[in-house]
Amino acid sequence: MKNSVFNPSQQQKSLSGKIVASFERISEVFKVLLWEKAKLSGLSPIQIQLLIFIAYHGPELCNVSHLAKEFNVTKPTISDAIKILTHKALIEKFPSVSDSRSYTIGLTEAGKTIVNETAGFTQPLEKQIEKLSITEQTTLFSQLSSIIFELQQNQILSVQRTCYGCRYFSQQNEQPFCKLLNSPLAQQDIRIDCPEFEASA
Amino acid sequence: MKNSVFNPSQQQKSLSGKIVASFERISEVFKVLLWEKAKLSGLSPIQIQLLIFIAYHGPELCNVSHLAKEFNVTKPTISDAIKILTHKALIEKFPSVSDSRSYTIGLTEAGKTIVNETAGFTQPLEKQIEKLSITEQTTLFSQLSSIIFELQQNQILSVQRTCYGCRYFSQQNEQPFCKLLNSPLAQQDIRIDCPEFEASA
DNA sequence: AGGCTAAGTTAGTTGTCCTAATCAGTTAAT
């Protein structure tokens, strides 16, 4: 049998493999925490994720095509979920002004209530992270954000909203800089999901 | 609307929140990479995960009850998946000697072939991690393993196979030590999934 | 022996997620 990061007997030899295995465990945490909230609210994981995403992102990102890209599923999958959420009266459709085939999704009051109840599903994880010192958190974040940037560069993550891929981002003499805020960026200022993101040419 | 790690406008203020958001992105990578392999092999993500797990773990962990705990799903879910995998002739059932209600699952030759083809699904992620220096990887792993240990202590992750929770593990004067290997453990020696793991009393 | 617990299955339901096909509107190109 080939080597693999999931082979405990081989895993030990490779540090990067052990990091992958650690990430896998943390992924499982997301799954578990999300399901917990899902059961409480009578919704499915993807339904909750959609509601949370819609709550915190502008209308230009809240249509079927973009949501499909965002969650790495096909459009019919999003279309199905939206049908259900509409039926449950948690979201509303607003026709697009520029394209009559398209529409934007917004939350209803009931939808906002659900978001308030569920958006904190990652809190138990956050609590453990807070146990690390600020210095540790800073280096951890710096390493994670560099991994994520690479993943985006390599098309493994399709959605781009980090500073590194933004048109307002520049890096001179190792110093990251945001041309929109017109200020240098420390490691901890780098954003994973920047509201002002605009893709670079 | 309440604060949330998924709110890009608020996210910036909290370092731990940004780390959570980063973990969320990396979780998505697992999902994407696994689906890719799934489509190629004509199996579903959970089916592949089951096969990989069975390939690298002893018979005592390869029964319905444990697999359900391992993947944080109910027994019927595992039972269903096993039915399908058996039907596809990728696994075999071996009756348990100690308990006639139970059985152990093993891979068929066809199952092993699939594992060889799919177990490397995390490779693109591993490749990015390898771009970090060994020092960076060491501190990253140390921080990840401490987070994971805390998550297990707090029952958020139900399955325990890290050194920290093992009966053979001890820590004297900040020096981790394995009483089975009878040797001190450096940060990079800590195991996330140790084959010799035995729960401490 | 009787009652509790545990291993696994079955039945029934809801919803995810896919592919393929369809419809309608937008854009580009001759």
Next chain:
DNA sequence: ATTAACTGATTAGGACAACTAACTTAGCCT
């Protein structure tokens, strides 16, 4: 300006994941 190509969204059909509830059978315990 009209056709061709593309794109946004939906529908249809199917495999399967995930749940709960109820059941069967076997082990355990006092």
